[in-house]
């Protein structure tokens with residue numbers, strides 16, 4: 001099987017090099033090999049092969065990749081940010097074959113119709129992209145079947161377990177709180193709360209792109225020209241005198257060398273027809289800049305010679321600012337995964353006994369939140385103006401998305417034993433922007449990276465997060481299993497405030513009244529958000545597909561402006577944000593890029 005940890009000596013030149021074997025990259029490699037098995041392709045992936053890795057395969061181990069010493073995620077260190085009270089963000093991103101699809105939390109979530117239409121790029125409207133999006137999936141979920149795909153590699157289902165009582169209590173409470181509950185909020189036009197489905201097969205296995213697209217092609221004996229080199233980092237793209245991308249320089253990833261062993265020297269491989277960069281929204285701008293493609297000022301400061309002037313590279317960083325709010329419940333131990341978050345889970349026993357909860361990602365409901373018109377004015381005149389401009393005429397646009405989690409969201413060593421639920425909020429269209437740049441040609445030097453979370457001058461993002469906190473708390477307070485908040489993860493409201501955290505032994509008596517937050521409560525909540533808001537792990541938009549004079553980096557066919565034979569294909573190219581968790585958009589970009597390349601190379 002042509003999966004290598006060392007580049008074979010005779011593999012000096014291929015037709016197509018794909019830098020990065022992540023969500024989009026694996027799809028591109030597999031689709032190109034399928035279109036023409038004689039085309040020689042090399043994927044260079046910084047992380048390890050994911051095959052057989054139990055952390056990847058079993059959804060229940062989703063938090064295992066989040067510990068700092070993990071070798072399945074990379075953690076990109078940001079700088080201290082003034083508006084976050086000096087906090088620096090550390091942004092995780094997939095760092096193994098399959099990229100984020102191998103390490104993410106598997107929440108199935110599709111964009112809104114107005115998202116891709118709003119990209120205003122020929123060939124990229126929602127109607128044009130829908131066949132490609134549906135081509136990725138075999139859908140086993142609820143709703144109108146004509147809105148989903150049924151023959152694709154990625155199975156979408158509820159896996160082998162759902163915490164029924166937890167989920168139904170949340171759904172019933174949402175209805176009581178007056179929020180819309182829908183069967184399927186992933187059909188591109190509906191807003192509401194639904195029973196979640198995930199990137200998990202009905203028999204409980206994670207549906208990452210390496211396992212579902214790429215590895216089968218490496219193993220079937222029919223694609224001998226498809227090669228994957230793992231555990232190697234691409235350092236630079238090489239250009240000829242005509243600024244045509246003709247190869248890449250790479251080195252073994254130091255993460256996989258034995259302690260103290262020096263990293264062997266760099267190597268290179270040539271591409272006859274095309275180099276595709278698919279190293280993710282955090283990796284791609286860095287790779288371009290280190291190769292001399294970017295803003296002249298940034299490159300000069302970093303000591304990198306200029307190949308092509310493209311000020312848009314890394315000029316924008318977008319994310320979904322996020323906050324997690326856990327609550328105490330009356331659930332039983334077998335209805336959450338808190339045994340895992342307390343570090344008491346015996347992995348071996350679960351695997352041996354084929355425990356159904358292994359095939360569960362604890363995300364039992366998902367939400368697309370949108371305020372009622374009457375709620376907008378409470379957020380101030382600036383928010384009303386932004387709403388009228390950006391949301392009012394787009395009823396498919398959620399202000400935030402949420403995941404309802406039947407567990408505590410992190411290793412739960414500092415809270416009392418118990419069974420928890422968590423509501424996470426991700427702001428979908430933040431007005432804040434960050435940036436990401438290199439500071440030196442050395443791949444191990446620190447980055448000039450700021451997420452920009454909560455930096456919008458009108459504080460619109462803060463207001464939206466404030467609103468989402470209040471509405472989901474009202475839902476949770478109406479749940480039959482609700483027993484109060486986990487105070488250390490909620491704002492420190494004064495003990496005599498109606499908003500103060502509580503601990504109770506019974507559900508709140510019906511009818512539950514909404515908390516009336518005072519100005520002082522709001523101030524405490526805002527301060528808490530500034531202190532706690534964090535990356536939603538949905539980095540995008542760092543090398544936008546947009547016109548050159550709008551800081552674009554690639555055109556509609558993903559060609560990098562000003563150079564030849566070089567395309568980008570990952571979430572870095574997203575011109576604007578999407579109202580969804582981002583894996584589905586990355587899958588779509590992989591399929592779309594493959595279609596474009598197959599056409600361009602006349603395969």
Ligand SMILES: Cc1cc2nc3c(=O)[nH]c(=O)nc-3n(C[C@H](O)[C@H](O)[C@H](O)COP(=O)(O)OP(=O)(O)OC[C@H]3O[C@@H](n4cnc5c(N)ncnc54)[C@H](O)[C@@H]3O)c2cc1C
Pocket residue numbers: 019020021022023024025044045046047092093094095096097098099100101103104105106107108109232233234235278279280281283287537538539569570571572580581582583584586
């Ligand atoms: C913790 C976490 C949880 C998430 N949960 C969800 C979820 O539940 N649902 C959802 O829809 N989305 C989720 N996402 C987001 C989603 O997984 C990503 O948006 C998506 O995977 C991005 O795809 P991509 O192709 O742009 O990049 P990636 O999938 O990140 O691929 C980039 C690849 O390039 C490799 N690479 C980087 N630099 C180099 C280099 N120099 N040389 C060689 N290789 C390199 C990386 O190792 C990686 O494999 C989550 C993300 C994270 C991090």
